[in-house]
Amino acid sequence: MNSGDIRKKFLDFFEKRVHSVVPSASLVPEGDPSVLFTTAGMQQFKPYYLGKKDAMVDFGTLNTVSIQKCVRTSDIDEVGDESHLTFFEMLGNFSFGGYFKEEAIKYGYEFITQEMKLSVDYVSVFGGEGDLPADTESERIWKSIEPNIKIKRAGRADNFWGPTGDEGPCGPTTEIYVRGLEIWNIVFNEHYQSKDKTLTKLPTPGVDTGMGLERLVMVLQKKENIFETDLFSPLDVNNLPSIMSETVRRIMLDHGRAITFLVSDGVKPSNVDRGYILRRLMRRMMAHFHKSARGPFKASDVTDLDFVDIENLLERVVDNYRHFYPELDKEKVLKIFREENSKFKTAINRGLRELKKLNTLDAKAAFKLFESYGLTFEIIKDFGGEKAVSLSRDDFDAEFKKHQEISRAGAEQKFKGGLAGHSETEIKYHTTTHLLHQALHDIFGSHVVQKGSNITPERLRFDFSHPQKMTDEEKRKVEEIVNQKIRESLPVQSVVLPRDEAEKTGAHHFFGEKYGDKVSIYFIGRDLASAYSKEFCGGPHVKNTSELGVFKIIKEEAVAAGVRRIKATLSGVQ
Ligand code: SER
Numbered sequence: 001m002n003s004g005d006i007r008k009k010f011l012d013f014f015e016k017r018v019h020s021v022v023p024s025a026s027l028v029p030e031g032d033p034s035v036l037f038t039t040a041g042m043q044q045f046k047p048y049y050l051g052k053k054d055a056m057v058d059f060g061t062l063n064t065v066s067i068q069k070c071v072r073t074s075d076i077d078e079v080g081d082e083s084h085l086t087f088f089e090m091l092g093n094f095s096f097g098g099y100f101k102e103e104a105i106k107y108g109y110e111f112i113t114q115e116m117k118l119s120v121d122y123v124s125v126f127g128g129e130g131d132l133p134a135d136t137e138s139e140r141i142w143k144s145i146e147p148n149i150k151i152k153r154a155g156r157a158d159n160f161w162g163p164t165g166d167e168g169p170c171g172p173t174t175e176i177y178v179r180g181l182e183i184w185n186i187v188f189n190e191h192y193q194s195k196d197k198t199l200t201k202l203p204t205p206g207v208d209t210g211m212g213l214e215r216l217v218m219v220l221q222k223k224e225n226i227f228e229t230d231l232f233s234p235l236d237v238n239n240l241p242s243i244m245s246e247t248v249r250r251i252m253l254d255h256g257r258a259i260t261f262l263v264s265d266g267v268k269p270s271n272v273d274r275g276y277i278l279r280r281l282m283r284r285m286m287a288h289f290h291k292s293a294r295g296p297f298k299a300s301d302v303t304d305l306d307f308v309d310i311e312n313l314l315e316r317v318v319d320n321y322r323h324f325y326p327e328l329d330k331e332k333v334l335k336i337f338r339e340e341n342s343k344f345k346t347a348i349n350r351g352l353r354e355l356k357k358l359n360t361l362d363a364k365a366a367f368k369l370f371e372s373y374g375l376t377f378e379i380i381k382d383f384g385g386e387k388a389v390s391l392s393r394d395d396f397d398a399e400f401k402k403h404q405e406i407s408r409a410g411a412e413q414k415f416k417g418g419l420a421g422h423s424e425t426e427i428k429y430h431t432t433t434h435l436l437h438q439a440l441h442d443i444f445g446s447h448v449v450q451k452g453s454n455i456t457p458e459r460l461r462f463d464f465s466h467p468q469k470m471t472d473e474e475k476r477k478v479e480e481i482v483n484q485k486i487r488e489s490l491p492v493q494s495v496v497l498p499r500d501e502a503e504k505t506g507a508h509h510f511f512g513e514k515y516g517d518k519v520s521i522y523f524i525g526r527d528l529a530s531a532y533s534k535e536f537c538g539g540p541h542v543k544n545t546s547e548l549g550v551f552k553i554i555k556e557e558a559v560a561a562g563v564r565r566i567k568a569t570l571s572g573v574q
Contacts, residue, residue, distance in 0.1 A: 001116075003217045003231050007067055007324065009115050010091045010211075014065035017107065019093055022059065022066045024325070027265040028274065035165040036274050041068035041092030042162075042169070042187070042208040048096040049169040049189050049206045055096045062098030067091055067213065069261055069325065073277050076284070077393060079254045080247035082225035086281065087258035089213040097204035104186050104207045105141045108176055116220060118178045120149065126160055126172035127153030132199075135159075135188075138174045161187040161208075166195050169202060178219055184211040227253060235316045248292040252313060255285040260317040261325070263333045269340045271371065276400075282340045283376045285310060291382070307341055347374035352383055361387040363395035367403065370396075372543070402496055402518075428548050428570060429460040431492055431541045432482065434524060435551075436462055436568065437508060438533040439481040443474055450508065451563050459554070459569050466564045470556045482551040485524065485532055489546035494522045494539065507534035 001009075011021050025044035027037050032046065045064065047053040055062050068090045078084040093107065112118050123142055128134035134153065142149050153159075162170030169189040176184040189206040191199040214226040221229050232253050244252075262278050269279035289310055311334055318330045351373030358365055361384050369375045377396045381388050433453055440448045444466055452463035470478075497505070502519045505528060509515070515536060522541055525531030542548065549572035559565045 001220050003213065003229065004324070006213065006217060006220065007091075010111070011065055011067070013111050013115055014063070014093045014107070017063075018061055019063040019065040020059035020061045022064045024066060024068045027069055027071050027262055028267060032165065036277065037071040037073065038068065039070050039072050039164055040208075041066050041070075041090045041210055042094060042189075043164055044068070045094050045096065045208070046168055049202060049208075050192070051203060063093065063095045065093045067324075071258060071262065076280065080251045082227075083215075085214060085226070085254050087254065087261055091211040091213055091216070092209050093207070094209070095207040097206065100205055100207060101137055101188060102141055104188070104209065105138060105174060106145065108184055108186055108209065109145050112176060112178065112183065116216070118219065120146070121177045121180060122150035122152060123177065124152045124154050124159055124175045126174070127155055129155040129160075132156070132160070132172070135172045135174065138172075142174070161185065162189070163193045167193055169206065169208070170199075171205070181215060181219065183216060183219065184209060234320050235313060244289075244292045248288045251288050252285060252310070255281045256310070256313040257317050259285070259337065260314050260321075260328060260333050263336045264325075264328045268336060271374070279340065279374070280376055282337065283344055283374070284378050286341065286344055287376070287379050287382065311337065343374065348379070351375040351379075355380065355383055358387065361391055363391060363399045366391055366396055367399040370400075371403070423457055425457045426455050427540050428542055429455045431524070431545065432548055432551060432568070432570060433460050433462055434522065434533045434535055434537070434541075435482045435485050435545070436460070436478065436566065437464070437535070439478045440464055440466075442481055443477055450510070459567050461565060461567050463559055463563055463565045465562055467562055469558070470564065475553050475556060479551055479553055486545045486548045486551065489544055490524050490532060491526065491544050492522060492524050492541045494520050494541075495528060496520050502536065505534055507536055509536035
């Protein structure tokens with residue numbers, strides 16, 4: 001049976017049993033900010049379990065069936081073994097108050113044994129844990145179908161599913177095993193888990209089932225691993241270089257599918273969120289491909305990296321899947337891949353030069369290489385040699401996560417009085433404000449306290465405590481200091497420290513302001529200790545003061561007793 005037949009049989013089976021066939025949702029979940037990608041078939045149906053939408057109105061039935069494209073990213077580094085994938089298809093039937101355990105289990109059993117003609121090894125059910133009781137009803141139903149069936153009980157880790165993201169429907173599961181493999185996961189969505197992890201009973205319990213197509217096809221086609229099935233074999237004709245290892249071939253096949261589907265659903269490579277995952281997949285694929293086909297990168301060959309074989313593979317993914325997923329877009333996939341490919345070449349050239357200069361390489365330094373040059377973790381490991389031996393994926397990911405949280409917090413937090421947009425000019429004014437703040441301290445001493453700040457694309461405005469009008473001489477000196485720091489081309493960097501340590505650095509901050517346990521400090525200078533300016537701040541900032549142009553004070557006035565206001569511009573920045 002080929003994979004196309006299996007898809008069809010699955011949809012037909014449930015359609016005959018009063019399920020509406022619903023097309024796969026996009027890999028980019030709509031209206032669910034709690035997850036990056038669609039990871040399960042039930043995701044598009046979340047509102048129906050919660051009674052927020054009415055399946056009867058939208059589908060004409062209380063039951064649906066779908067084949068959902070999914071991306072799961074937790075195991076990217078495992079891809080290359082016999083079973084891990086980032087992209088896969090999930091067959092699922094769902095009910096939102098239509099049927100429950102009895103029918104769900106019977107349908108599963110009937111499809112596996114009669115339609116697929118496979119025999120069930122054993123099944124598992126939820127054995128209870130904490131306040132949650134064992135699912136004796138499912139046990140009874142299984143025995144009523146096959147009196148001698150082997151039933152294994154397990155706890156929450158194995159037989160309780162969900163929610164996707166931080167909250168949502170979830171519940172006990174029963175799983176069907178065939179040839180020792182878990183083939184089908186049947187979830188009884190009885191609960192709602194909220195953000196604080198408490199469970200409440202859903203008013204109407206629902207059914208959510210998921211069966212990985214790749215695994216089912218592997219069992220039916222009697223293959224040793226999923227990459228030998230007809231879901232992959234047509235992608236590898238004509239051919240990936242024969243010297244390529246099996247591991248790398250699998251990485252090509254998996255990432256090739258994921259990239260094609262993600263790009264067709266509108267994801268573009270970038271350094272954040274979904275775009276970051278896509279970039280990682282693309283660059284990991286290119287790096288492995290190159291290394292496997294041509295040996296490790298050398299400075300001499302990074303300029304002529306050739307990825308025609310990868311382009312051919314992406315085209316074959318489109319050809320092979322387009323009949324079922326008409327949204328696949330060959331032109332778009334190739335265009336975005338080529339763009340990323342050329343960025344990758346530049347990144348490798350510049351980043352490797354930078355990497356060579358470093359004496360040590362901790363997670364923070366590695367993350368900087370990623371942020372500034374787009375060198376991925378894998379590439380840094382590959383090229384870091386001795387320096388990268390102790391660098392771990394966990395530490396790198398922790399650094400990444402910290403950064404994303406902070407930049408998000410920074411974007412949300414208004415920069416005292418409102419850095420509303422983040423145009424490049426505004427970012428330049430933001431960094432200049434830090435220089436100005438410190439220059440005023442240099443001239444007037446520590447009674448200078450920031451009272452407010454506001455930035456527009458045309459100018460910066462900075463309010464600070466000071467008892468009298470500034471003289472022309474004082475204004476000239478402040479300008480001179482700021483311009484001197486701009487000319488020194490100082491790097492602008494950030495660190496995250498526990499709040500008490502951050503306070504000890506002497507960085508400017510607002511007294512009485514509530515800061516979190518960890519705070520981000522932006523400093524202007526080669527290192528934190530010798531930095532010219534240090535402030536508690538969520539960013540964003542330019543990377544180097546040399547980007548700033550010429551600083552000029554255009555107005556100095558009083559705004560309240562003891563509070564002065566400076567307006568200043570940068571020339572040559574707009
Ligand atoms: N939501 C469950 C899973 O992803 C069943 O579809 O396994």
